[in-house]
Amino acid sequence: MSEPVAVLSSRYDVEDAHTLEGYKRTGGYTALPQALETDPAELRQTVKDAGLRGRGGAGFPTGVKWGFMPVDQTDKSVYLVVNADESEPGTFKDRELMERDPHQLLEGIAISCHALKSERAFIYIRGEYLFPGMRLEEAIAEAYRHNYLGDDILGSGVNVHVTVHYGAGAYICGEETALLDSLEGRRGQPRLRPPFPAAAGLYASPTAVNNVETIANVPWIVERGVDWFKSLGTEKAPGTKLVCVSGEVNRPGNYEWPMGATLREILEVSCEGMLEGRELKFWAPGGSSTPLLTADHQDVGLDFESIAEAGSLLGTAAVVVCSHKTSAIQAAYNWTKFYEHESCGKCTPCREGAFWLSQVYERMLAGGGRWQDLRILDEVCDNIFGRAFCALGDAIASPIQSSLQYFRDEYEHLIEHGRLPDGLEPHAGVIADNAQSSRPTAYAVPRDPTPAG
Template sequence: MFEPVLLKNIDVLDGHLLSTYESGGGYQALAKALRESTPDEVVELVKQSNLRGRGGAGFPTGMKWSFVPKRAGKPKYLCCNADEGEPGTFKDRIIMERDPHQLIEGMAISGYAIGAETAYVYIRGEYVAAIRRLEQAIAEAHAKGYLGKRILGSDFNFIVHIHCGAGAYICGEETAMLDSLEGKRAQPRLKPPFPAVEGLYASPTVINNVETLVCVPHIVARGPHWFRGIGPDKSPGPKLYCLSGQVRKPGLYELPMGIPLRELVEEHAGGPLPGRRIKAVIPGGVSAPVIPERGLDVGMDFDSLAAVGSMLGSAGVIVVDDLTCMVKVTTRIIEFFHHESCGKCTPCREGLNWAVKVLRRIEAGEGAPGDLEQLEMLCKGIFGNTFCALGDGAAMGLRAALKHFRDEFVAHIEERSCPFH
């Protein structure tokens, strides 16, 4: 039976307190890293573990760290992306509310590895409870010498600041987040230069999300071979899955990377509601293309989902049952992306606006022949033609809905009404 690692303190009384975290071995990994390893050795340790970023892109974390110049002549920064704006995703919030010291320790070790003395947690402003818990945890860590000057008697200095966002989905994109931190309007930057070379304040910057950073202390404490022993070799480690939608037991689950999607939904989440059948599952937040019920035997890892035309994304698993209209679901998703587009790129700004108008017309029973072809044309114009992945996510999601549930779109147009309502 799989024993939770990242969520082991989630249901512990006062799990957010430093005393509770220390009693379970907290900050021993930081002490071990400072005492036994050089920064380069910590980077190599993470490389050997093959930890891939848990924010959605799945880029190897140790490799990202190694891109930071050794002698940049500028300060280096670590940024924790805790914006978590992807619908269906709530894993980072739970960690920050109930086990914030795990994140702080992960950030401290990561800062040591890349040579950063200053870090920022960019957190969405709606996460009021998480912000308060993080503020308390940072104060406790400072008082015990886990943050600040000469941490645990070493030469390493490290401080963490909290920066609250204002609920903009685009700030989940790393370069838009950096612009927001600098006080600018949040819009994606053209890359290169990449943040590891020229990021926050034009200085070398590493950006990782919460779940990625909390894996680091466990890799240092238990070793890379332990981490690689969980799940598939190309995407190893424990993974947090957010289950929501029309399912009996929604919630946050920690299981091995690569678990079959069907097992996750039907066994761990209890399957569909009484009298219902699963129609489809969105596996990684609304940016991930939907998978029909017949495709649920796919593994929940980066490579397996990519092979079937979807993606792991944030692992926000949203279950859709047989009484739900996929035209309505698709319309709401594209409306979300249209609303959250920063407007910088013409294909995204204009293409999503046009797609929303067509989808609303179809949903209202006013669709016309040629509408589906028009939507496919819009997807082609958006995909691959924008600064960031927001437009790509919207286009992929719309394409998948048209591919797997085209009969529902056709029924709306031909019957001039929704067959589900």
């Protein structure tokens, strides 16, 4: 059985951990001097040997990504871009990390820049994150004053400069190439790949784009070593994971567990169970963009391989927990409306597909559902998934198709009776015990007894 650990979150209860004094008192900035005395190629190999995988969603091995960058064969500037545009519904791990322990991120940036032979790093932060941004800017100013950032840091001859750039509230800028376009001052839209950012990213130069949590792991790997890091988690996904738990639980929040811990363990130990009178019905393991899983999957390990085998994605480990009182249809509809609003409009499947899916859901929820709507939803999702310019298309389709897979009876009840089954909340995620919606039926309800498909 797994147990919670405190590595990245080890300073969260230290009142002044966000300051340079508090960070150093608790062991901070001990890995940086060690890293500055290490050859950059050796640092890159250390991160690769540790098996650190990206914590921003895709789970791609960080050392391998760094290895794609021609840092020794280019005369261009090399850049590190930290993705702090945390916009996925259900995700809030990076926010707390930047608020409570910003120097941990800055130390990771300084080490990573040295490993990549980069003198310039950018932190692209979500525009709504004003307080985390303030904490970051204060920490950066302290780090500059004490020569942990800037020119010739700690007398090593290494230069590292950090710039914080605020987004403007666009979900799509969490996609790395859209982020780069936004950082360059253009409209945030995904780029055609190849070329990949490792070869031609920011300003057409070699660029590493890594998540906040990913970079925060780097000082720990340097300080404690590869074997220590690989002793946590699973063989293919070593280390720990900050798990964001939201929804119908007693104690929602950020909890750090070894990779491979199960939802059952996290719910029982960290969240103190479901809300009174509620039973687990379904959950999204990686935020709203990942396929839903059910109560039957709560013993699946929260690591990339185990979740994929169960039919979903770990993503950012933004676990959204819903009970038997929540409608899977309402949840899928709410997320569809979100993605409809956040589509950048560049490609047709995403732009048009999300709109028409929303129209079908609205008609169904108003009482005008038809049996062929089940086929229409599935077919439209098939024509979006894998056919959009970026993963936003997959995010639209995943919760819908998984809700159809696991809760088809709920859809059939809505179509046959013109309303959701008794006992469900009128809106997904609502905590109060509300009565069944008395919304008037706007359409005649078809009575075809034979569901299509």
